[in-house]
Amino acid sequence: MNETLTYILTIVGELFSLLTLAALLIWVERRMLALWQDRLGPNRAGPFGLFIVVADTLKLFFKEDWIPPFSEKAVFVIAPAILVITVLLSFTIIPFAPGILITDFNIGILFFLAMSSLGVYSIVLGGWASNNKYSLLGALRGASQMISYEVFMGLSLMGVVMLSGSFSLRDIVEAQRNHWFILLQPVGFVIFFIAGIAETHRLPFDIPEAESELVAGFHSEYSSMKFGMFFIGEYLGITLISAMVTTLFLGGWLGPEFLPPICWFALKTFAFILFFILLRASLPRPRYDQLMGYGWKVLLPVTLLNLLVTGAVVLLLKN
């Protein structure tokens, strides 16, 4: 009984803090971008403009929720939900700290990959159901981009799996007590992070949205909270990728004793979130075919090579 209660509390707590965090990230991103772009950013509502989060959320809720008459209605409504659901489900396997973990899957990494594959559907279906040419182009771009980068994402993690000998994220964190995997798997780390940016379709890989080309890409027709789902989903996605990087390569909650484990985890994750925002502030976007060429011609061979070398070294050390 007690255990069940803890579970429920963890789930509710995690859900609450994640959604709050995603909303807060709107503020963080706008303020940080403003800082880097010599602007002020939202600074009027409340201390440091923090209440802009409330205002933004209210605005999203009260905007007219327009479903275009030319759209495929059922799919149009479901699509944004898929994104948020898959991302939130992925969080169930992430060990935030010892004891703060919803489920310790022994196939944790595979579950994460599966969920992110499902996430592609939200973009494809959303773009297709909108029945708008910009959306369709965005959806097509998004589909091929995310499916391709999933390949490298999966492969880049295999090094970590070999080193730790487990798919479970808790085991992977435990295996990093001596040294973080970023030291042993620098190539895997870089590739995973790049693939992560492509998965969350953030600048420089925001090709499915590409404002100056496709207006808003796959979510051009969405308004109100349906757009809000895509919006929140994107921030949740950033948080997820940052949390995964932290867990897989930076020792998760591990860190010196003077701070509790959850703080270490939060700090590392937040650093990566900031890095995501910094990327958005600095880089232009490559062309769609350049992105694909980069993936298949550069990242794939490098990933395979990394896998081969890691495997060989692991075998050698075992013998």
Next chain:
Amino acid sequence: MELRSSLVDELILHFGESVFTQQTTADEITTLWVVKEKLVDVLSYLKNDHPIQFSMLYDLSAIDERSYAKKNNHHSTEFTLVYHLLSFKRNQFIRLKVALEGEFPKMSTITHLWVAANWYEREVFDMFGIQFEGHPHLKRILMPLTWEGHPLRKEHPARATEMGPFKLWDEKQDKEQHALQFQPEDWGLKRKSADTDYMFLNIGPQHPGTHGVLRIILQLDGEDIVDAVPDIGFHHRGAEKMGERQSWHTYIPYTDRIDYLGGVMNNLAYLLSVEKLAGITVPDRVKTARVMLCEFFRIASHLVWYGTFAQDLGQLSPVFYMFTDREKVFDIVEAITGGRMHPNWFRIGGLAQDLPKGWDKMVSEFVAYFPKQLREYHDMVMKNSIFKARTIGIGIYTLQEAIEWGVTGPGLRACGFEWDFRKKQPYSGYENFEFDIPTAQNGDCYDRAVVRVEEMWQSLRIIEQCLNNMPEGDYKSDHPLTTPPLKKHTMQDIETLITHFLGVSWGPVIPPGEAMSCIEATKGSNSYYLISDGNTSPYRVRVRTPSFPHMQMLPYISKGYTVADLLSILGSMDYVLADIDR
């Protein structure tokens, strides 16, 4: 002078005495009336066979002569077509005129000689109702398809109040709605090829990537552009028509808004032409102050282009830094002129005021501050490898093609051709400044960017020279047609008082004649071809803007690229919608 008459002699020798009549104009351009039947031959000869090679169709426009006030010795009493050709080889213009008769006269097309003639002929058709026989696609270009009448004809009203109240009857609404229906065939596009159905995508008129109300109809095969058709005219405000009812003086603010990033540079193009007609020479201080302001606006305009170009390629931050620096330019402009984007500060024969006290301090601060910024932007944008990957080898055209299509300005120089009107046909004292003409070799999007970035450095050099060598003297010339005239004499003698009074109330009366100016504006060469019939307002104002032919070239240079590349091409073109539509 000798060269010119030799050109005329040669043409007479080749075509016979009866074909040509020479006309004297207030500018230095050789002007010939050509017999209608011979015109195409003459043009073809001048372009292809004549040793001087007038290889660029610089401008093509028309004049409605029917209400010309003074009895002129023109050959034309109804309509005149005016062709301006430019020879790069001899650095010389030639102006050919053809008299046309009838209510809606006809003329044969020259689109087979210059592809650039296509849009110009459409514009003449749209504005005057002159038909061009053999034109591939003669339909309205600036006005809505349902427009009645041809605006630049003298009988067409210039004010809405002359047209009676507007009523949108049901049938009129249906007609308008019907005209908006998209039929690919109307635009010369096919719906499908042997193996694909094409997708038609409207970029604009409301689109974040077009920087204004421009519509581009894309014919797509996947994401590859099969064809692109620009639909312009959304920003058409009838600047040429407005000129005909404004006084010479009150038209100046309208020019500000043509290339709205170019500010006073537009004033200069217009005024150079007016001053040629009026025979005014301006003092050195005026010339130098004008040059300085123009170069500030060149920097401001290029900064907008720089930032938005980077933004089109997905780089979000540079535009903020560049707009901040543009504000610094505007601070100076504001201190000097009182205005920002549209200062309306030059006057016929001078400036609105003298330079204010302390202007030199502001300018020297900027000259010291700006190089560091330019260097930083270069590292941030031009050296960025993704930026390079998006622009190098995209939207290429050769020098030959550029000239054929009427490309001027940085777009021409990016093809490796050192051509700048500030150097080649100096105006307003540019001959006294030391600066280089930046060029690049490949004619792709990146090279066009390279040229513009380097131009900012050169502009800064010119500004520095203005700062160090600003001549003392009057800010207006001592000429009766200077508007408003210098006031220092008005209280002393009655003659000047009367001229002042008339000049301020009616506006100046500019002597009959015609003149064209040509300046190197921010986006290419900008010309005002003005005709006066001795009245207080121009008889005809023709504004030749660089963006118009540049946009015409878009389909040619974007075929075969992708939608994403189209944004690079548009960005590197650096157009302004008001500069296209006027």
